[in-house]
Amino acid sequence: MIDRLWSKRGKASPQEAELPSGENVPQHVAIIMDGNGRWAQNRGLPRIAGHHTGMKAVKKVTMAADRAGVKYLTLYAFSTENWKRPKTEVDFLMRLPQEFLALELEELIENNVQVRMMGYREHLPSYTIEALEEAIEKTRQNTGLVLNFALNYGSRAEMADAVRAIAREAAEGKLDPERIDESLFESRLLSSDLPDPDLLIRTSGELRLSNFMLWQLAYSELYFTDVYWPSFTEEQFQEAIIEYQRRGRRFGGLS
């Protein structure tokens, strides 16, 4: 059983002492949770064991983000390209939201976390959708951390869909093409109700974006660590936040 480790910010804990002040905390952190397979392989375990331990890291990092004062946490749990994996692995991954929420939903609710999903519902098994919808519904009114699962998500598909919707409206005479600007485009993305990520973390040493939030990450700070996702700890999450706080963001301007 996963320990009940949640502690509200303000309560003393050894980890909190290592965090810098609550100033300049990234509002939105997005994470590419990579390295589950290699974590398992290194231990002579099947890949799914890595995904299962990765699920436990989701809990720890959600708590860490909440304690650090992050408002939005987006986790890349399954991409539109991950369907290419063996069926047994895909089936296992599809069961994880259900298992995670069965274990953690009550505690997420107690901690005022709001669960969301960003991705295509098509092709997802009904049990996956039902578990997520129950969590979304039960946490809709919560005002704390937004825990956003990117599930069956792909950034190119998201942008192509946005372009298609805009083009259709223009062709039907409902939209003047002169009105198409960045904010109109953003309003048609799956992330339309989220601010852009301030910080992107990718675990496992891979240095790429893998079709994740390509538009939204335009000015995000990027943080790569060699640690495999199942081994990623609260302290390592805090290190990423501290590194973010050291960076100077200029958004193309001057500091």
Ligand code: FPP
């Ligand atoms: C990438 O590692 C990871 C995934 C494709 C799945 C990520 C899913 C989780 C961490 C669990 C999600 C939990 C919930 C609650 C939804 P990889 O398999 O590509 O690793 P590798 O590159 O070492 O093979």
